[in-house]
Amino acid sequence: xxxxxxxIILPEFSHGIHPITSQxxxxxxxxxRVSVGLLHLFxxxxxxxxxxxxxxxxDVPRDLDRVSQTLFPEDFPYRHTLEGRDDxxxxxxxxxFGCSLTIPVTQGHLRLGTWQGIFLVExxxxxxxxxxxxxxxxQE
Amino acid sequence: xxxxxxxIILPEFSHGIHPITSQxxxxxxxxxRVSVGLLHLFxxxxxxxxxxxxxxxxDVPRDLDRVSQTLFPEDFPYRHTLEGRDDxxxxxxxxxFGCSLTIPVTQGHLRLGTWQGIFLVExxxxxxxxxxxxxxxxQE
Amino acid sequence: xxxxxxxIILPEFSHGIHPITSQxxxxxxxxxRVSVGLLHLFxxxxxxxxxxxxxxxxDVPRDLDRVSQTLFPEDFPYRHTLEGRDDxxxxxxxxxFGCSLTIPVTQGHLRLGTWQGIFLVExxxxxxxxxxxxxxxxQE
Numbered sequence: 001x002x003x004x005x006x007x008i009i010l011p012e013f014s015h016g017i018h019p020i021t022s023q024x025x026x027x028x029x030x031x032x033r034v035s036v037g038l039l040h041l042f043x044x045x046x047x048x049x050x051x052x053x054x055x056x057x058x059d060v061p062r063d064l065d066r067v068s069q070t071l072f073p074e075d076f077p078y079r080h081t082l083e084g085r086d087d088x089x090x091x092x093x094x095x096x097f098g099c100s101l102t103i104p105v106t107q108g109h110l111r112l113g114t115w116q117g118i119f120l121v122e123x124x125x126x127x128x129x130x131x132x133x134x135x136x137x138x139q140e
Numbered sequence: 141x142x143x144x145x146x147x148i149i150l151p152e153f154s155h156g157i158h159p160i161t162s163q164x165x166x167x168x169x170x171x172x173r174v175s176v177g178l179l180h181l182f183x184x185x186x187x188x189x190x191x192x193x194x195x196x197x198x199d200v201p202r203d204l205d206r207v208s209q210t211l212f213p214e215d216f217p218y219r220h221t222l223e224g225r226d227d228x229x230x231x232x233x234x235x236x237f238g239c240s241l242t243i244p245v246t247q248g249h250l251r252l253g254t255w256q257g258i259f260l261v262e263x264x265x266x267x268x269x270x271x272x273x274x275x276x277x278x279q280e
Numbered sequence: 281x282x283x284x285x286x287x288i289i290l291p292e293f294s295h296g297i298h299p300i301t302s303q304x305x306x307x308x309x310x311x312x313r314v315s316v317g318l319l320h321l322f323x324x325x326x327x328x329x330x331x332x333x334x335x336x337x338x339d340v341p342r343d344l345d346r347v348s349q350t351l352f353p354e355d356f357p358y359r360h361t362l363e364g365r366d367d368x369x370x371x372x373x374x375x376x377f378g379c380s381l382t383i384p385v386t387q388g389h390l391r392l393g394t395w396q397g398i399f400l401v402e403x404x405x406x407x408x409x410x411x412x413x414x415x416x417x418x419q420e
Contacts (some may be wrong), residue, residue: 001141001281001419003316003317003418003419004316005316006384009301035144036144036145036275037143037275038180038275038277039419040318040384041380042382042384042391043393044391044392044393044394044396045393045395045396046332046333046334046393046395046396051230051235052186052234052235052239053186053225053234053235054186057220057222059218059220060186060220060228060231061217062219062220062365063216063218063219063228063231064231064232064235066216066218067212067228067232070216071211071351072347076343076346076347076350078339078346079339079342079343079345080337080339080340080342082337088340088343088347091333091334091340091343091344092344092347094332094333095331095332095333095344095377096236096376096377097235097236098238098378099322099332099396100181100381100382100383101240102155102182102240102242102382103182103240104145104180104182104273104275106145106273111182111273112142112183112184113183113184113186113271114184114187115185115186116184116185116186116239131393133384133386133391135316135318135384137315137318137418138143138277139141139143142282143382157390160399162374171376176283176284176285176415177283178320178415178417191375192374192375192379193371193374193375194300194326194371195324197360199358199359199360199364200326200360200368200371202342202360203356203358203359203360203368203371204375205372206358206370207368207372210356211351233304237375237376238378241380242320242322242380242382243322244285244320244322244413244415246285246413251322251324251413252324253324253325253326253411254324255325255326256324256325256326256379273283276282278417279281279283
């Protein structure tokens with residue numbers, strides 16, 4: 001059994017939904033050691049999330065973000081407003097998209113579908129650099 | 141430690157939310173070998189998802205689908221429209237319901253609650269046959 | 281490899297989103313045995329869910345709940361109504377927040393971010409005591 005766990009720090013992203021598959025793969029040379037396993041991604045923040053969606057047309061994450069802004073609007077009469085008008089919509093996006101992903105690993109590679117990529121859901125206008133915990137485990 | 145991973149192909153389903161627990165179980169005779177473990181399900185598509193909900197009254201998945209059609213409407217002014225009016229709502233459903241599930245395994249069985257079943261969220265009108273990766277691991 | 285799995289029963293909570301991190305930790309003395317691992321939480325119900333969000337200002341879970349009541353309203357023309365007007369909104373919350381969580385474990389502790397806590401999403405007015413399956417696995 002192989003286990004490894006590491007914390008990585010993403011660059012700062014603007015408000016929106018951004019592809020991060022390439023950066024994650026560059027941080028995970030250990031993937032090549034796993035024949036059958038799982039990769040778990042966990043974001044250590046409550047105003048950002050993680051999701052998997054289409055990695056080809058950049059309008060897909062843009063549209064996902066535009067609809068999420070209508071579902072989790074800034075002009076709702078929130079009580080939690082001290083951290084800014086973008087904060088509660090960001091908390092909502094974090095819970096609804098989710099703060100973690102688990103992805104199968106096969107023969108040293110992430111077993112993603114042809115069109116699937118991994119995205120950061122950045123809910124804040126100035127969210128800063130986001131920290132992720134990557135946990136990889138499986139059979140060597 | 142026991143690990144197994146396989147790709148399965150579901151039959152084509154119509155747009156909506158459909159029970160797939162029985163088919164998944166029929167594809168997993170290896171469950172009986174696991175005393176304590178986890179089953180991970182992952183759909184290799186960005187216009188369909190997976191969810192767990194009530195397995196008894198078929199009106200529950202129907203109502204889930206009807207509300208998701210109001211949350212992820214076809215008449216939103218999407219930019220990504222080339223693949224049809226059902227495509228962006230399907231991408232939204234995939235991210236919001238989620239593309240994977242992890243379910244506990246106990247004494248050779250899925251440890252689902254009395255009313256819980258596993259459902260495919262088919263977001264397209266003609267989505268075709270959907271491919272899933274099943275990863276089962278645990279103690280023998 | 282260390283594996284343990286147990287069922288725990290939460291106290292009854294009112295409709296809303298409630299912090300449960302402390303109770304979960306008190307049920308998991310085995311955490312101290314895991315140096316690198318994962319904790320999986322699974323709720324055995326279809327009218328409640330689990331989520332991670334801000335653990336400091338109690339207005340955050342209140343606002344999450346208030347928005348989820350607008351997204352999953354009681355006055356939608358549901359077909360599944362026999363179990364009460366709060367039942368379908370509860371099924372929706374269960375699928376959209378999700379019924380399980382996976383959290384990294386490092387050096388005997390849950391690797392949560394500074395502001396992150398674990399919450400029960402109670403979708404019913406009288407949901408009763410909710411049962412969870414905790415599955416902890418990793419390297420000793």
